[in-house]
Amino acid sequence: MTRRLLLSYLSLAALVLLGLEIPLGIVYSRAERERIVNSANEEAESVAAYAALSLASGRPDELAARAAHCARRIGGQVFIVDASGQLIAASHQLTGPEQQELTTRPEVTAALDGTATTHVRTSTIGGVRYLSVASPVGHGTGQVKGAVRITLPTQMVQYRVHQVWLLLAAVGLAVLAAVAVVAFACARWAGRPIRELERATHELADGGAATPVAVTSGPPEVRSLAAAFNRTAARLAHLLASQRAFAGEASHQLKTPLAALRLRLENLEPDIAQHARGSLTAAMTETDRLARMVEGLLAMARLEEDAAPPGPVDLAGICAERHGTWAPLFEQQGVSLVLFTGGSGPVGPALALPGAVEQIIDNLLSNALRVSPANSTVAMELRSVAPPHLRRPHLNHLNHRETRATWIDLHITDEGPGMTAEQRGRAFDRFWRAPGAPKGGTGLGLALVQRLALASGGEATLRAAATGGLDAVVRLPSAQHAVQGQAFGGRDSGAGVRRRETPALRA
Numbered sequence: 001m002t003r004r005l006l007l008s009y010l011s012l013a014a015l016v017l018l019g020l021e022i023p024l025g026i027v028y029s030r031a032e033r034e035r036i037v038n039s040a041n042e043e044a045e046s047v048a049a050y051a052a053l054s055l056a057s058g059r060p061d062e063l064a065a066r067a068a069h070c071a072r073r074i075g076g077q078v079f080i081v082d083a084s085g086q087l088i089a090a091s092h093q094l095t096g097p098e099q100q101e102l103t104t105r106p107e108v109t110a111a112l113d114g115t116a117t118t119h120v121r122t123s124t125i126g127g128v129r130y131l132s133v134a135s136p137v138g139h140g141t142g143q144v145k146g147a148v149r150i151t152l153p154t155q156m157v158q159y160r161v162h163q164v165w166l167l168l169a170a171v172g173l174a175v176l177a178a179v180a181v182v183a184f185a186c187a188r189w190a191g192r193p194i195r196e197l198e199r200a201t202h203e204l205a206d207g208g209a210a211t212p213v214a215v216t217s218g219p220p221e222v223r224s225l226a227a228a229f230n231r232t233a234a235r236l237a238h239l240l241a242s243q244r245a246f247a248g249e250a251s252h253q254l255k256t257p258l259a260a261l262r263l264r265l266e267n268l269e270p271d272i273a274q275h276a277r278g279s280l281t282a283a284m285t286e287t288d289r290l291a292r293m294v295e296g297l298l299a300m301a302r303l304e305e306d307a308a309p310p311g312p313v314d315l316a317g318i319c320a321e322r323h324g325t326w327a328p329l330f331e332q333q334g335v336s337l338v339l340f341t342g343g344s345g346p347v348g349p350a351l352a353l354p355g356a357v358e359q360i361i362d363n364l365l366s367n368a369l370r371v372s373p374a375n376s377t378v379a380m381e382l383r384s385v386a387p388p389h390l391r392r393p394h395l396n397h398l399n400h401r402e403t404r405a406t407w408i409d410l411h412i413t414d415e416g417p418g419m420t421a422e423q424r425g426r427a428f429d430r431f432w433r434a435p436g437a438p439k440g441g442t443g444l445g446l447a448l449v450q451r452l453a454l455a456s457g458g459e460a461t462l463r464a465a466a467t468g469g470l471d472a473v474v475r476l477p478s479a480q481h482a483v484q485g486q487a488f489g490g491r492d493s494g495a496g497v498r499r500r501e502t503p504a505l506r507a
Contacts, residue, residue, distance in 0.1 A: 339380045
């Protein structure tokens, strides 16, 4: 906004200056040319009067000195001819052909006929080269005795005109500079409330609490907009706080009744007839499912309330620890849990919220175990991902600092039934479950994974695995890349994807 206002002010000032200076320059140029023409005519008439007196008194020898004196004074040339066109006196020497050409000049011919004339010789581009005037000698006596021709160079006039145009241009630039300073101050003053609104809007869009914008400065329309924004931001913050409080409090309050309901159902088991045991088991299963749903809602509520920034976490160590925790449970279900360590060395730390990676892995492994058939394999793998421009072979000469991984991908791949592309697009919606999904799910696990990944600065996606199941990919920023970016101006860097080369560690 500041730039646009500044351009508007400068454009308006430039139009005003052009409207004033161009006519002023044109008027001055015309006046200067008219001044030199009038001066030359007056000089020619003065010399003609002197020549008429000299010829009348029989002293034509005085004309040469008069012509030379006049030429030195005006910086031009003076020629005096008699009635027949013969040269009488001249301020400069002329050759024979030049003397003959002098009598054929239009202004000289007109002066010998009794008419004072002015002739301006111009070049092909319109610039004045020289000015010549001629005045008859003795015209007032009724008989023309000769003519006086004066030639003046016009370089001085052109120089003065050019100086005036340069002066007008300099004054215009100075005025524009002064207008730019004043306009910049006015534009900054007018745009300050808009910038405050923009800052507050970005804070609100990023999930932070919008600071109220001052409504005491700026144009009236901007103050009204700021007041409306403050009301909107306050109402939105109140609604979000109410929603989070309700989700957290309701989920927390439901835990105790669910635990009591589970206990009562277990106590009823000895008193239930054999044919009704199936209904009791189904009720207990739904109670467990509802308890898991409440835990998921509580986890999401805590995630929305926490404001801790992402920090470096040992992704490889966490994967190894969760592998050791889940491997026995996978063995009980007849499923192999495989951890690929990779042959290119450790992938390095990643940036994530505290405790986020553990929850992500637990939810993904729980989903994978639920859909994996017996005698199948679930694979966990970490991969370093580099920007595309550093994956080309001809960039292998880059040093170690320029080949840091930008992202770290966590892949958890199963051999279950998989999902269609449409189902994978909806899998991260809250409470959504795929048709035919095994019982026991709540529809909150993948939603929580997505929220944790986004809050850590990454993302979560589902892909079709080569084995026919799903490849759940969680991409997190590399902590090493973040440190290098801060130290070296944020240059994008990364290393190419490495293929795993060492054997897998099976459960």
